[in-house]
Amino acid sequence: MKKPFKWDDYSDQPALLQDKAYKKSMRKKERVSLLYTLFSSFILLPLGLLMMPFVKRKEISSTEFFSLGVDWQRETQTTQLLLEELEVQSILVRFKLWEMDRLDELKKFILQNSDKKIILKILQDREHVEDLQLLKNDLHVIFTTLGTSVTFYEIGSTINRAKWGFFSVREYLHFYQVAYDLKKNEFQNIQLLGSGVIDFEFYFTVHTLFNFCKCKYDGVAALLYVDRRGAPENMQLGFTLTDKIALLSTLVWLSPKTKQALHVTETNWPLSNTAPYAPTSEYECVSEKVYADYMLRYYLLAFASQQVDSVSWHQLIAAGYGLVDNREGIKKREAFFTYKFMFATLKNAQFLRMDIKRSYYIFQVLVDDRLLQIHWSFKETTLKNQDFFDVYSKSGKKIEDEILTIGSSPVYIFITKEVGQQVNASERI
Template sequence: MSSGPIELAAVAAAPAPPPPVDAGRPFDFGDLYGEVAAELAGDWDDATLEPELRRLIDPASALDTVHWGRNYLYRARLETAAGPLEVVVKQFRNHGWRERRRRRRGAGKARRSWLGARAFAAAGIPTAAPLALIESRRADGPSFFVSRYLAGALEARYLLRAANAGTFGEAFPEIDFEAFLEALGATLRRMHEAGLFHRDLSIGNVLLLPPPAAVAAPEIAIVDLNRSRRLRSLSAARRTRDLCRLAIFTRPHQRRFLRAYWGADGLTRRRWLLYLLYHHGFRFKIAAKKRLRGAVKRLWQALAPRRAHVHIPSAPAGARARDKSVWDPLSDQPHQHAGRLEKLLVRTADAPSHLRQLTTFAAATPRIWRRYRELCRELYRRPVAWDGMGVAVRPWPADPEALRRAIADLGCRNVLLRLHPWAERHDDEEALARTLAEEGYDLTFALPQNRELVRDPARWRAAVEELGERFAPYGRRFQVGQAVNRSKWGVWRYGEYLELLAAAAEILRRRPGVEILGPAVIDFELHVTAALVNLPGGVPLDALASLLYVDRRGAPENRQLGFDTVGKVVLCRAIADTARCCAPRSWITEVNWPLWEGPHSPAGRAVAVDEATQASYLARYYLLALSTGLVERVYWWQLVARGYGLVAPRDDGRLRRRPSYDAFATLARTLEGSRFVGRLAAPAGAFLYRFEHPRDGVIVVGWSRDGAIPASLPAPIESLVEQDGTPATSPQGDQIVLKPAIRYARIAR
């Protein structure tokens, strides 16, 4: 039997110690301390090491996201004497009293990762080479483990999932799966023989290193070592606890893996039965934990304060609950530090204001509902000109010309420029507005608020005066307000927003032809919208502006309270048509789907999608919304941004156009100048929209909600284009296969 755990730092005290790893270089910057690997210790002096490490642990330095879960891992570039080195930074938040206690004892997650990686390297077990350990002096402050980036490494999860599904040969034709299993078993045997007990050997912590050639013996690397321990020896039970975690489900694969681990004659019946017992027990535990964690998580989210990403500034010292929002530069939006209880107390204190809002909404509901039903009956009865696609932008000072080209190549003439009234300078915004106006774009400006401006009406008026004077020559429409139903944007009582709106409207309407849009309620909370445009004494609006995000429901066809995207668009127009303080016009001034990119994403992990899904959802949302003819504009927020933009900044400073950019550009250019004339009959779960173009004739745009669905078109297909603009091989006749990514079929008249 094995003895108890030995501290990883004391590996040399174990019998038959492996060759020691060179000691790292310690550093202490006051608020940060740690070690740098010996191989890099001479690359910086004291004056250059600190700024380089501080830059590295700033998530703004991320080139891309590696993993976004309990901890955040991102790829970054470390500047060394030999040139740039690609690394992975693992950020530990260190929330909770247990982790704070471990850190006080010198056993925090980052330090355990550092010591574990050094122990693996000393034992000759492939892992990501440890490069730096960075700790915060604050007990609840973040800590970081920096390792070398294993370029081209493939997580075992993808191999094992394909093998379990029976699609391995199709998915990975260049890899010999049996050779992979044998290499995996042999590597884990060497790990255990060295006394290394991983304790979290999931399929995401096993990497197949390149090149994955069938003729070469695969090399396996083991990562995520913060739970690992060094023992004098490992019992069969402890070894099996590691082995059973891997998602190897078929009996032949399990036997091959275990024979590679135990040896041809070492897989005894006892060891086989022990493995099966542990394997099935582990799977049962994981399934039970998922169900339990879901319930506990919902309860925790309802009661516990929200935890901020470590890069977000703290609330001002001594700030009241109403004044705890701060700006998050990575997601380009505010963050609210006030906890749920604090917000509840504020809402309770403001109960009379909220009651007034609810009674106004209740009084307006009957006429809104009547108009909604009328609009539903009239839907798709008239042709709709396709001219409402828009994109929202902010300046890109790093390369203004690249931004201009990205806008031009998008093929969209409607641009919304968000201004920041709280900022002291607006030169970059004005330069961009001037350029776009000179090139003939139709410009709209958004004037968001923050808490400081809400509390200081004189400053708000001065900001609007300046922005109106500077930007009205370039565009005549101004959206006043931003997400006024979210306290992080500074508005707690809707009377506060109406005061901002009244001041801005009085100032901006001094200029002939200026139009005011509002109230810019975010998400599907149209009861708030309905109340704000029907309150007695409200400010007249020239169009209803909504930030109509549907990302929390997934696909745009999904329903919320019985309304899909089309239903929500119709309801917005019904509110505008029946409002006491708004013209019968409706705009959607923000929509997007956040990406799986950690703190750069403006929403949580639960709603994040991959780039391909974002592109598909974008095209489908625009088609569903604009084809109703009930919304004049739909703007994607925004063009350039990590985490959600159509374009992402690259690590070389250039801009990378995502699949969503191609989907937007193809949609805009293909349907430019066309008219939507109606929906065609389609199989369940599929959509066919018919457009007529004066030059290109009849274009049918089709897609499915999920999977491939065959459908028939009313005439033979003459040409077929994919969502990204790539020409496809035109099928014979009128048959088409619809997919979640939209397709454009030009058919005979």
């Protein structure tokens, strides 16, 4: 059976595998690898937790940090116009190995965006997982055609979900080894991202980073979704998004298999009332307003960690989870304008600190030598709008109210340069 999954064009992912007997037999076949995944995590996850306080933060380039996922096959002309409007300088595009006949179209799109840093996420199917010679042939064509016009090639995706074609980390490592051998022997100038684990299932990540495979990564890719927990600040097994990033960064730091680079190459929240386009059930879906709030807060928390090199939002145009809805023409959602203002404001920001007190968050950066604080709170509260404040909503609208309401939607507060060093805008009334 060469293709055990069927692609769902609505949600841009494989449909669930229906053949339970097939899944059971494949997992039984891979039981040694699955046992290694389990036992290695028993040792290395506790070690990672112990070492978390000792991992130093990096200086993250804000320009490259804010990346955006783009479907180059969807609304192509509109996509290009939207990218020009957003002025993003880093994008992620996906390429399906079962569509090699469309490689020239992809090349054209990449050359159109040659001024940007590009991550190319190469999506696998079961045929390429099973036939490594076919994989080698097709990767050779891709690397030859695109070369260093792509900044990073992400090899494989969502490796811990059977519907994506892998039944164990062993299978993934053999898959990745083909790409690494090509890089080592013929394409030394390209850069490869690996691992590709989705969600907070770091026991799979451990196996991809600590193993006997004779391969290395130029950076680690993670599909770090937190949508099933609601807000990005919410906990899962005692871990907030910030904690998950810290643990993942520590595992990358400890691993002998990779350079110290971590890229979140996929994350989002599904949108309410968009079935069948939403990639999850209605239970996990949120409103367009909440989606924009969560997106901005995710980016701020990840940037404040100073441990993530880039976050690629998934994605620009998608009816069920994108910044733009294309079901009836082109509709820019609230999140589009939130992303646009976020990038325009923070693309040259220098991070200073993040303060959190009683569920009140203050993200602080320098922007063109001006102090910028971004405030949000779980409990709605108020703040006096001082004469030396210059205040904007999350989408860039000027706020001149005498009393500011601070709640779940982050508020941008620029502070006059002369007093920026002396005042803390966190004093609430």
